[in-house]
Amino acid sequence: MGSYCEIYFDRTEVCGAKSVVPDHFCALFQESDRVVRPSRDEDEESPEVVYEAPRAVVLSRLDLLGCTTTVARERLEAWLATTRETWDEYCADGDWAEKTTTALRSFSVEDWYRRAPEVLATLYTREEATDEIDRHMRDRDGEGWLWFDGYGSLMSLRALLDACAEVQCVTLDVTALIGGGWIEPGAKICDEKRASAPLDPRPLATTVILAEGSSDIRILQRSLAGLFPELQDYFSFFNHAELSVDGGAAYLVKFLKAFAAARAPLRLVAVFDNDTAGRQAHRQANTLGLPDNMVAVTLPDTELARSYPTIGPQGEHVVDVNGKAASIELYLGRASLMAGSGFRRVRWSGFNSTAQAYQGEIEGKAEVEASFLRAVANCSSPAEARAAFPELVEVWTMIFSAVEKAAEVAERKLHGRVA
Template identity: 85%
Template sequence: MGSYCEIYFDKTEVCGAKSAVPDHFCALFQESDRVVRPSDDEDDESPDVVYEACRAVVLSRLDLLGCTANVARERLMAWLAATRETWEEYRSDGAWAEETAVALRSFSVDEWYRRAPEVLATLYSREDATDEVDRHMRDRNGDGWLWFDGYGSLMSLRALLDACADVRSVTLDITALIGGGWIEPDARVCEDRRASAPLDPRPLATTVILAEGSSDIRILQRSLVALFPERADYFSFFNHAELSVDGGAAYLVKFLKAFAAARAPLRLVAVFDNDTAGRQARKQAGALGLPDNMIVVALPDTELARRYPTIGPQGEHVVDVNGKAASIELYLGQVALTKDSVLRRVRWSGYNAAADAYQGEVEGKAEVEAAFLRAVANCSDPVEARKAYPELAEVWTAIFYAVEKAAEAAERKLHDRVADVE
């Protein structure tokens, strides 16, 4: 008979898989989503084991995988056009296809989104169809119109979740697989699966973050866990310290050249400082013609840096240091940047002839980082952490956006390649 795992929207069963958890189911969750709770069945003493996340979190993860609302709608439009064409061809062969071909002429993408919630909610409880479209959407033999991109596919799940706006949580239930002996009770399913496919770009591989140095990586890694813990498993970090790898903006450009030359398939994000050297290096990286899986971003401009105290040969001034001296330390919150009740100054240190601009950095960088790392370790509420570190929240929002756009473009290209083959 076999055992199954299932995906649920709230308490509505959506889809399932036999004997194992598919990679694309794991891609919706991370290990921190695992919940062990008493069984709803009074006759069963074994606990239920599930992975569960709220709707907004799952949608944000689907965005990172390129399964955005826009791409899902585009994929649905393409499916509808192809299905209409197929059934018109069937219709020319005989009257048996007439009713379906006619129904498809008036069926629309918006109609699919309108019908999907009711079809899904009654898929396993009602057999009678209200019309020809309803009959095909209820088809559970694999060709049903509900699963336009394939049964249980991430793109179909994205469209269904967009259609079901009242859904509060998404759950992967692996209880039966554990009970059937297919999975060990203490198996860390999502974590183990990601670890086994580190370079596979779809769908479990993490996005690798590169930065100018080990301190940048430390800060980004700790801040992701504190500010956006629900996405922590979707990123990994280049480790400068492990093999004493050199750091700096120029070296980051060299790393990108090396990865591009090696045709590394993993998705990379290179994060450059928002200072003179970083801006110059980012410009160089942008001119390399990097492959689509290699993304280049700079730390964003912030309001804090628009009026920031500085010191140099001309004395002390409050100026806009965005693009000139905004290394990552300027994103660590005003508490970490404050000494003796005033903000630590940016000290101008040199002239960059190539950029025709001066370079600066905040005084006491190591102390700023140490203060931040002590404080962020005590953050248990991500909402409060984002309020405490708004500049870091902006950094991660920019990274998320860049990854989503790259993944979205990759999904479109993949679909176009498959369509060309077919």
């Protein structure tokens, strides 16, 4: 018989797997989603063990894996075109295929999205089909049209979740696998799966964040945990301190060269400061011809930095420091940047002859970071943290977007190879 795990949209069973939890099921969740609760079955003493996440969170995670609305729709369109061609060939061989061929000619992507919610909701409770399209969408034994990208695949699940707009929660139920002895009761399934495939880019490996130095990494790591904890297991961070690795914009370019030359399969994002040196290094990185799994970005321009106090040889001035002196400390919230009654100033430190621009640095960088770390630790919720640090929200929104675009490219190329 065996035991199964299942994916649910709210209370509706969507798909399942026998004896194991597939990697792509785990890719939708992280260990903090684990919930242990009393069984709904009064005759069952063992608790339910599930992984649950809100719809919006699962959609964000799918985006990071390249399973976006756009790519899912493209994959569905490609499947429909290929399936029509196949059945047209069948129809040429005899009348036996005419009914299905006719149905496919009237079937559209919009029809799939319109029909999918009702089919899914009644897939295991109603056997009678309303028409030929409905019959094929309900086919659970063959190549059913509901699972256009394969049964239980992430791309099919993305399209189904897009189609089922009323769904509030996505759940992975592993209770039966634990009860059947396939999984230990205390096993950290998602953590163990990710640890077993640290470099495999599909689908459990994290995206590695590189930055100019250890303080940048520390800030990015803490801010992700504080502002977007539901996505923290989808990223890991380059550790400068562990082996005393050199930092700086120039070294970050060298790291990218090394990873690219080694054809490292991991997904990574290199984050350069939004200052003169960072901008110059970012331009160099963009000339390297990096592979699709490696992305270089600079910290975004912010409104705060457009009018910021500075000091230099010609005195104090309020100027736009975007692109000249916006290191990561300038993204740590207004409260962290305060010294007395005003902002800590940017001090101009030198002229970069290659970039033909001055480089600046915030005064008291260590104090700014310490103030931020205390403040983010004291936030009572991610929503409070995002409100307190809007510039960091911009940073992470930019990083998420870069990862999503790179993952979309990877998914399209993969589909081109396997189609």
